[in-house]
Amino acid sequence: MTAIVWLRRALREYDNTALVRATQDHDEVVILYVVDTTYFSETELGSPRVSFWHDAVSSLKSQLEEQGKQLTIRQGDPVTVVPEVARAIDADAVYVNHDYTPYAQQRDEAVAGALDCPFNSFQDIVLHEKDEILTNKETPYQIFTYYHKKWRKREKSRPVEPAEYETVPADPEPLPDLDTLGFENHTYWDGSREAGRERLMAFMDAIENYDEGRDYPAREETATISPHLKFGTLSPREVYWESERMRGRLDDETGIDTWQQQLAWRDFYMQLLWHYPRMTDEPFQEQYSSIEWHWDEQHKEHWKAFCAGQTGYPFVDAGMRQLKETGWMHNRLRMVVTSFAAKDLHIDWRRLHTHFKRHFVDAEVALMIGGIQWAYSNGTDAQPYFRVFNPWTQGERYDPDGTFIREWVPELQAVPDEHIHTPHEMPKTVQQQVGCVIGKDYPAPIVEHSEEREIAIELFENARDDGDD
Numbered sequence: 509m510t511a512i513v514w515l516r517r518a519l520r521e522y523d524n525t526a527l528v529r530a531t532q533d534h535d536e537v538v539i540l541y542v543v544d545t546t547y548f549s550e551t552e553l554g555s556p557r558v559s560f561w562h563d564a565v566s567s568l569k570s571q572l573e574e575q576g577k578q579l580t581i582r583q584g585d586p587v588t589v590v591p592e593v594a595r596a597i598d599a600d601a602v603y604v605n606h607d608y609t610p611y612a613q614q615r616d617e618a619v620a621g622a623l624d625c626p627f628n629s630f631q632d633i634v635l636h637e638k639d640e641i642l643t644n645k646e647t648p649y650q651i652f653t654y655y656h657k658k659w660r661k662r663e664k665s666r667p668v669e670p671a672e673y674e675t676v677p678a679d680p681e682p683l684p685d686l687d688t689l690g691f692e693n694h695t696y697w698d699g700s701r702e703a704g705r706e707r708l709m710a711f712m713d714a715i716e717n718y719d720e721g722r723d724y725p726a727r728e729e730t731a732t733i734s735p736h737l738k739f740g741t742l743s744p745r746e747v748y749w750e751s752e753r754m755r756g757r758l759d760d761e762t763g764i765d766t767w768q769q770q771l772a773w774r775d776f777y778m779q780l781l782w783h784y785p786r787m788t789d790e791p792f793q794e795q796y797s798s799i800e801w802h803w804d805e806q807h808k809e810h811w812k813a814f815c816a817g818q819t820g821y822p823f824v825d826a827g828m829r830q831l832k833e834t835g836w837m838h839n840r841l842r843m844v845v846t847s848f849a850a851k852d853l854h855i856d857w858r859r860l861h862t863h864f865k866r867h868f869v870d871a872e873v874a875l876m877i878g879g880i881q882w883a884y885s886n887g888t889d890a891q892p893y894f895r896v897f898n899p900w901t902q903g904e905r906y907d908p909d910g911t912f913i914r915e916w917v918p919e920l921q922a923v924p925d926e927h928i929h930t931p932h933e934m935p936k937t938v939q940q941q942v943g944c945v946i947g948k949d950y951p952a953p954i955v956e957h958s959e960e961r962e963i964a965i966e967l968f969e970n971a972r973d974d975g976d977d
C-alpha cells in the first residue's frame with residue numbers, strides 16, 4: 509500500500525512529520541510537490557522569495573535523487589492534482605503538515621473533501637500547536653508574556669528521522685524554471701537545506717552574543733534563518749534543540765533564552781492568526797479600524813520615497829534599501845520602518861503588508877501581520893499608540909557610529925559621525941567637503957517627525973473617541 513506525502517512548506521526530508529508518520533505505516537510513498545502556477549501570477553510575490561523557494565525545491569529533489577529516491581513534481585491546482593494522483597496510484601492515505609494561513613486552510617479543506625482516502629494532517633511548522641497553549645479558560649492567549657511563561661515550560665518534541673522507505677514516482681513533471689514563472693534568480697540567498705544548516709551552525713557558535721547584540725543591525729548577530737524556517741528547509745524542532753545543545757557550554761546562557769523566546773514569538777503569532785484569521789484584513793483592536801490613513805498626492809509621493817529608501821531619515825532609508833537589495837531586513841529595522849510608515853507617514857498598514865509580501869524573502873503572513881500591527885499600535889499586545897519611535901534616536905541608539913547606515917546609504921559614506929543620523933543639519937561647507945549636498949546627493953527629511961507624531965496620536969485618539977460614542 510502506498511501513501512502520498514504532499515509537501516508544501518516543509519521542504520526537507522529530515523524531521524518532516526508528515527514523512528515520518530507516513531513511513532511508520534507505509535514502505536512506499538510518493539513524495540509529491542504541486543507547483544500551482546496560477547499562484548505565481550495571482551499572489552504578491554517577489555524574486556527573492558520565489559528564487560529561494562526554487563532553490564529549496566530543486567535541492568530537495570537532488571538530495572533525494574542522490575539516495576535513489578524521487579520527488580514527484582506536478583503542476584496545476586492542488587485541489588485537482590492531489591486527488592488525481594491519489595486515484596492514479598490508489599493511495600492509501602495522504603499525509604501533510606498543518607498550515608496556518610487562511611489560504612492554506614481553505615485549500616486543505618477542499619483537497620480533503622475531494623479525496624477518496626484519508627487526509628492525515630500533523631503539527632510540524634511550529635514548536636507548539638495552535639491549541640496546545642491556552643489560558644486557564646481554554647481561550648487563546650493575546651498577551652505574549654503570559655503565553656511565553658507557559659510555552660517555556662512545555663516539553664518540546666525532538667527531531668525525528670523518517671523510517672526506511674522507498675519512493676514511487678507518479679508521472680513527474682519538471683520543475684518550471686524561474687524565467688517561465690516570471691521571476692529572476694536572486695543570488696543573495698541560497699535556499700538549499702545545506703545553506704540553512706551552515707547559517708544555523710555558524711549562529712550557534714555566536715549565540716552567547718545574541719541577547720546583547722541582536723538589536724544592532726551592523727553587528728549581524730542574529731541567525732538569519734527566517735527564510736529557512738518559512739520554507740521548512742530547517743525544522744523548528746531542529747533549531748530549538750541545536751540551541752539547547754549549547755547549554756552547559758557557555759559562560760552566560762541568556763543568549764539561548766532570548767533566542768528561544770523569539771521562537772516563542774513565532775509560535776505566538778502563528779496561533780493568533782489561526783484563531784483570528786480576520787487579522788489579515790482588520791486590525792486586531794477593532795476600535796482602530798475606523799482610522800482613515802492618508803493617501804493624497806503628497807502621501808503618495810512620501811510612500812514612493814519611503815519604498816526607495818529616500819526619506820532623508822538615514823536609519824529608515826538604510827533598512828528599506830537593505831530590503832530592496834537583499835529581500836531581508838533586520839528586526840530592529842522592521843520595527844523602525846513600520847513605525848515610520850504608521851506614525852510619520854500615516855500610510856494604511858495593509859499597503860505596507862502588500863509591499864513586504866512582495867519584497868520579503870521570508871514573508872510569513874502571521875509574523876508580518878503580527879509585527880506590522882504591533883508597530884501600528886492596532887494589534888494584540890501592541891506598542892501603545894502614544895509611544896512613538898523617534899527615527900533619529902533609534903539610529904543613534906542602535907547604529908551609534910553609523911556603520912549600518914554607511915553600508916546601505918553609500919552617499920552618506922563620508923559624512924562625519926556627529927552628523928550621520930541628521931545629515932540635513934550639516935553646515936553647507938561640510939556638505940561640500942564630504943560630497944553630500946542635502947537636496948542634491950541625499951534628501952532633506954520628507955516630513956517633520958515631531959509634527960507627524962502629533963497627527964498620528966490624534967488619529968488614534970479620534971478613533972478611540974468614535975468608539976466611545
Ligand SMILES: Cc1cc2nc3c(=O)[nH]c(=O)nc-3n(C[C@H](O)[C@H](O)[C@H](O)COP(=O)(O)OP(=O)(O)OC[C@H]3O[C@@H](n4cnc5c(N)ncnc54)[C@H](O)[C@@H]3O)c2cc1C
Nearest residue numbers: 730731732733734770773774839842871872875876879880
Ligand atoms: C513589521 C515586521 C514584519 C515581520 N515580518 C516577518 C516575516 O514576514 N517573516 C518572518 O520570518 N519574520 C518576520 N518578522 C519577525 C522578525 O523580524 C524576523 O523573524 C527576524 O528578523 C528574522 O531574522 P533572524 O532569522 O536573524 O531572526 P533571529 O533573531 O535569529 O530569531 C530566530 C527566529 O525566531 C523568529 N523570530 C524572530 N523575531 C521574531 C519576531 N519579532 N516575531 C516572530 N518571530 C520572530 C524567526 O523565525 C527567526 O528566524 C517581522 C517583524 C516585524 C517587526
